[in-house]
Amino acid sequence: MTAVGDPPRPAPDTRPAPGPRPDIDQFLRARTTPAKLRLLLVGLVVLCLVWGALAAWVVSQRAAGANNAVSSSETLSLDGQQIYRALSDADATAAAGFLSGGLEPINGTPRYRADIARAAAHLASATAAAGHTPAARDLATLSAGLPVYTGEVQTARADNRLGLPLGAAYLREASGLMRGTLLPAARNISAEADAQLAGASGQATGLPLALVLLVAAVIVGYVLYRAQRWLLRRTHRRLNVGLVVASVAGVISLLWLAIALTVARGDLLQARDHGSTPVAALAQADIAALRARADESLTLIDAQGDDSFQADYLAIQHRLGPGPGTLLTNAARAAQGSPGGGSALAATTAATAWYKAHKTVRALDNNGQHAQAVRLVTTQGPGHSSTQFAHLDGSLTSAIAADQAVFRAHAVAGRNAFTGLEIGVIVLALIMAAGCARGLTTRLAEYR
Amino acid sequence: MRARRWLSLPPLLAAAALTCWALPSSAAAHAVATHRLAPAAVRAAPACNPVASSLRPTGPPRVTPGSFMARIRARGRLIAGVSQSTYPFGFYNPLHGSTEGFDIDIVHAIAKAIFGNPNKVEFKAISDDQRIPEVQSGAVDIVAHTMTINCDRLQKVDFSTVYFDAGQQVLVLKNSRAKSLADLGGKKVCATAGSTSIANIKAASSHPIPVPVTNFTDCLVLLQQGDVAAISTDNDILAGLATQDPWTKIVGPVFTSEPYGLAISKQHADFVQFVNAVLQQMRSDGQWAADYRHWVGTPVPAPPPARYKA
Numbered sequence: 001m002t003a004v005g006d007p008p009r010p011a012p013d014t015r016p017a018p019g020p021r022p023d024i025d026q027f028l029r030a031r032t033t034p035a036k037l038r039l040l041l042v043g044l045v046v047l048c049l050v051w052g053a054l055a056a057w058v059v060s061q062r063a064a065g066a067n068n069a070v071s072s073s074e075t076l077s078l079d080g081q082q083i084y085r086a087l088s089d090a091d092a093t094a095a096a097g098f099l100s101g102g103l104e105p106i107n108g109t110p111r112y113r114a115d116i117a118r119a120a121a122h123l124a125s126a127t128a129a130a131g132h133t134p135a136a137r138d139l140a141t142l143s144a145g146l147p148v149y150t151g152e153v154q155t156a157r158a159d160n161r162l163g164l165p166l167g168a169a170y171l172r173e174a175s176g177l178m179r180g181t182l183l184p185a186a187r188n189i190s191a192e193a194d195a196q197l198a199g200a201s202g203q204a205t206g207l208p209l210a211l212v213l214l215v216a217a218v219i220v221g222y223v224l225y226r227a228q229r230w231l232l233r234r235t236h237r238r239l240n241v242g243l244v245v246a247s248v249a250g251v252i253s254l255l256w257l258a259i260a261l262t263v264a265r266g267d268l269l270q271a272r273d274h275g276s277t278p279v280a281a282l283a284q285a286d287i288a289a290l291r292a293r294a295d296e297s298l299t300l301i302d303a304q305g306d307d308s309f310q311a312d313y314l315a316i317q318h319r320l321g322p323g324p325g326t327l328l329t330n331a332a333r334a335a336q337g338s339p340g341g342g343s344a345l346a347a348t349t350a351a352t353a354w355y356k357a358h359k360t361v362r363a364l365d366n367n368g369q370h371a372q373a374v375r376l377v378t379t380q381g382p383g384h385s386s387t388q389f390a391h392l393d394g395s396l397t398s399a400i401a402a403d404q405a406v407f408r409a410h411a412v413a414g415r416n417a418f419t420g421l422e423i424g425v426i427v428l429a430l431i432m433a434a435g436c437a438r439g440l441t442t443r444l445a446e447y448r
Numbered sequence: 449m450r451a452r453r454w455l456s457l458p459p460l461l462a463a464a465a466l467t468c469w470a471l472p473s474s475a476a477a478h479a480v481a482t483h484r485l486a487p488a489a490v491r492a493a494p495a496c497n498p499v500a501s502s503l504r505p506t507g508p509p510r511v512t513p514g515s516f517m518a519r520i521r522a523r524g525r526l527i528a529g530v531s532q533s534t535y536p537f538g539f540y541n542p543l544h545g546s547t548e549g550f551d552i553d554i555v556h557a558i559a560k561a562i563f564g565n566p567n568k569v570e571f572k573a574i575s576d577d578q579r580i581p582e583v584q585s586g587a588v589d590i591v592a593h594t595m596t597i598n599c600d601r602l603q604k605v606d607f608s609t610v611y612f613d614a615g616q617q618v619l620v621l622k623n624s625r626a627k628s629l630a631d632l633g634g635k636k637v638c639a640t641a642g643s644t645s646i647a648n649i650k651a652a653s654s655h656p657i658p659v660p661v662t663n664f665t666d667c668l669v670l671l672q673q674g675d676v677a678a679i680s681t682d683n684d685i686l687a688g689l690a691t692q693d694p695w696t697k698i699v700g701p702v703f704t705s706e707p708y709g710l711a712i713s714k715q716h717a718d719f720v721q722f723v724n725a726v727l728q729q730m731r732s733d734g735q736w737a738a739d740y741r742h743w744v745g746t747p748v749p750a751p752p753p754a755r756y757k758a
Contacts, residue, residue: 098542164692165532165539169665367525367570371545 033234034447037440040227044436048246051220052429055257056422058209062261063418065203066268070411072129073197074276078404079126080135080189081283083119083142087186088290090115091178094153095297096378098160098171116150126189135192138185145182149174175298179291187287194280201272204414205265213261217254224250227436235443242439246432253428260417267414275407278335279400282344285320285327286396289351292316293389296358300365300374310362317355322348331399339406340399347395354388361385496599499707500755502609503717505725509561516716517562520589526562528555529574529588533663535688536743537594540573547571550743551592554611554710554727557735558590561726575662577642580604583711590723591711594685596644606716607709608723609754611736614682615702616648619689621671626678628700632656635677638667645681648704656680668693682706684744707752728754 093112123142130136152174159167228243295313321328328348335344357376360383365373376384511517520526530551531538538549556566574582579595582588583605594614597607618637620626629637633654639645641660649658659676661667667679668689679689683702690696710727712720730736731751740748 159692160542163541163543165535165542166665166668166692167542168533168540169663169669172666173669 034444037444037447040230041437041440041444044223044227044246044440045433047220047223048250048429048433048436051216051250051432052253052426054216055213055253055425055429058213059257059260059418059422059425061209062204062264063415063422065200065205066264066411066415066418068200069197069204069268069271069276070408070415072131072133073193073200074407074411075129076126076133076135077190077193077197077276077280077283079122079129080186080191080193081287081400082122083126083189084183084186084287085290086115086119086122087178087182088287088294090119091175091183092290092294092297094156094171095175095294098156098168112153116146119146130189133192133196135189135196138188138192141185142182142189145177145185149177149182152177179294183291190280190283190287194276197276197280198272201268201276205268205272210261210265213257217250217257220250221254224436231439231443235446240439240443242435242437242442244435244439246435246439249428249431249435253425253432256421256424256428260421264414264417267410267417271407271410271414274338275403275410278331278338278340278344278403279407281327281331281334282340282347282396282400282403285331285347286393286400288316288320288327289389289392289396292320293393296361296377296385296389300361300370300377313358320351322351331396335399335403338403340402343395343399343402347392347399350388350392350395354385354392357383357385357388496602498597498599498602498607499610499752500757501597501602502607502709502724502754502756503720504756504758505721505728507725508729509722509725511562511722512718515722516589516719517722521562525568525570526555526559526590527570527572527588529579529582529591529593530555530571531576531593531663532571532573533665534594534685535665535692537684537688538592539688547573550612550739551594553739553743554730555590555592557730558723558726561722561729575642576640579642579711583713586713589712589716589719593711594682594708595711596682596706597709598644601711604714605711606714606720607711608720609727609756610707610709610752611727612684612708613752614684614706614708616645616681616704616706617683617686617698617702618700619671619679619686619696619698620677622695622697624677624697624699626699629656629678629680629703630654632678636675638670638676638679639681640664640667643681644704644706649680664689665692668696671696687744724754724756 090112093115097109097112119142123139123146126135127139127143130139152170156167156170156174159170161167224243224247228240228247231240231243292313295309295316299307299309299313319327322332323329328344328351332341332344332348335341361373361376364370364376377386380387380390511521530547530549532540532547534549534551536549537551538547540546541548552571555569555571559569560566562568572582572588574588574591574593576593579591579593580601583591591605594612595601595607596614597610601607618626618628618632626632626635629649629652631654633656635656636659637649637656638659638661639649640663646658646660649656656678659667659670661670664679664681664685667676667681670676671679672693679686683698686698690698710723712723727736730739731754736751737748740751
């Protein structure tokens with residue numbers, strides 16, 4: 001040891017440590033004041049810098065989570081829903097074209113084409129948003145399968161125009177591809193994006209990191225306080241400007257962090273509870289309803305001779321509800337208190353009305369009144385199955401849109417709470433370090 | 449129409465061995481007769497004569513009180529299990545939005561005999577392998593679905609007299625070199641599940657790979673997409689498929705005999721007799737020939753004669 005002053009005692013490290021815990025006070029007492037000041041200087045600067053790095057890291061984690069939730073995951077989930085909706089409608093529209101007999105209804109072809117165009121557009125934006133997430137594989141399936149599907153539908157249409165029953169076989173083939181491969185892939189995209197969204201939102205709102213930060217803040221504050229008290233006693237100076245500046249910077253950064261994290265967390269939890277959670281539940285219900293609607297159409301053109309579509313309809317009706325544990329009831333509960341809550345509740349009533357209309361359709365079809373059944377499914381009118389379904393679908397989509405808006409507003413607000421925070425805590429930590437250095441070097445200079 | 453191709457097959461030798469019914473002199477009818485000779489019964493089945501297994505009608509079709517026909521009349525419609533994809537026997541015509549065909553016209557004739565109105569029918573689309581279960585369960589009154597009468601099926605359901613004679617052949621793309629199932633060993637050959645055709649493909653000595661599907665039009669989709677090398681089933685069905693795709697051809701000999709009958713539940717003997725009476729009327733008043741000309745084409749052979757168990 002090359003101490004500047006005379007050591008009042010022999011250096012403690014020349015003999016074995018007295019216990020498992022070397023006593024810091026004893027160690028400090030062994031030093032001269034300038035040596036202690038120098039040690040304190042290094043310690044405080046390092047502490048301030050570590051604090052700054054830790055705070056910046058925590059903030060960047062949370063901001064990244066919030067950002068992922070708002071931008072990629074949310075876009076992807078929305079795109080997945082839109083792809084499913086467009087493809088399912090394309091399938092049902094193509095089927096209905098064959099149902100009508102004679103030439104396809106004049107509005108059938110543009111609607112089908114618009115559906116395919118919409119699916120392709122969302123496919124492109126989803127592919128951009130997905131990057132290397134698990135959804136990329138499903139998007140590749142869709143990109144490869146969509147042209148095959150449209151090709152088969154075109155072949156079906158050409159054969160149909162010639163009056164050939166072969167057209168129906170191509171339509172069934174196309175529909176099989178759609179329902180067996182493409183729609184499940186579209187459903188996966190939404191599911192994967194929702195899982196991603198939940199992960200991102202958890203990353204942005206989780207408590208453990210915030211607790212780590214709080215503990216670190218308490219340690220920094222305590223050390224700064226003890227350092228100033230020690231200086232006060234040692235040097236009998238009222239104020240050390242450098243350390244005061246460091247303390248003030250520390251308090252500012254702590255307050256900023258506390259406010260930003262609390263506000264962001266509140267907003268993001270709000271976005272989750274009244275936004276993404278009900279939206280995911282509603283979208284699940286809507287996807288199931290769309291599938292049942294396609295079943296209803298396909299049962300009527302069914303040249304396959306089995307009742308697999310009707311069986312599928314009934315299975316979905318069972319899952320869709322309303323009733324305890326069903327998709328619609330879950331969605332209505334999730335949406336309770338959110339702006340989409342009213343529409344979600346209306347959807348449960350609409351579903352029951354639709355099932356009733358569907359029963360009428362089946363009764364007509366099973367009693368040899370096929371044409372009448374087709375009319376109820378393909379045209380609008382009071383009590384028609386197509387009208388009742390439009391109510392259900394309309395309620396679900398408006399509930400989704402309302403809660404989607406809630407999600408966006410809160411999630412964006414939550415994300416914006418982090419604006420400038422990362423740079424801010426770094427700058428403040430540098431000010432703290434500089435303050436400590438300045439304050440202690442001034443004192444040290446007095447010993448020269 | 450392509451159907452003519454098989455009807456003008458050169459007559460084979462022992463047409464005469466086929467019993468007592470008078471053969472008309474047209475080549476087509478000879479060809480029809482030769483089907484009977486082909487050893488269709490590769491499957492083990494109880495000894496029976498599939499073409500002479502039905503019940504003799506007691507007279508012209510009459511709806512007697514208490515009969516099954518009376519119950520159908522009370523219900524207001526006849527329920528028939530048919531194909532919607534077997535051109536030209538039973539198919540959904542997308543331009544008319546209705547089910548049509550040779551089989552369908554026979555059902556209309558039966559409805560007319562019951563109700564005086566040929567349109568009091570509910571057509572229920574069923575697949576080949578549902579034909580027997582649907583009849584047995586009573587879900588349909590009758591099945592008119594290019595259904596071969598054989599001893600195996602006669603154990604489970606009753607059949608009308610033979611209303612059409614078919615035989616199995618092979619359909620390939622025009623540029624194919626295959627001439628018969630013998631050239632298709634190891635290749636995929638398509639037919640419907642539950643048909644006699646798929647059983648015959650399985651039994652072929654060249655060991656083609658049978659590909660069972662729901663409808664024969666599904667087979668044509670697979671053939672057009674290059675997923676199967678050939679389709680093998682009754683020549684009249686193949687002719688219907690070839691009409692829908694001119695880039696196909698029927699090849700090889702007729703190697704089975706497939707006499708078509710209408711399937712009816714064993715519980716409704718009175719209905720079997722009634723239907724046989726309707727068929728007999730159609731044979732004699734020229735309706736059968738008119739339907740044949742309309743759906744299958746010319747030349748029109750003599751209708752398969754009615755033969756009964758006793």
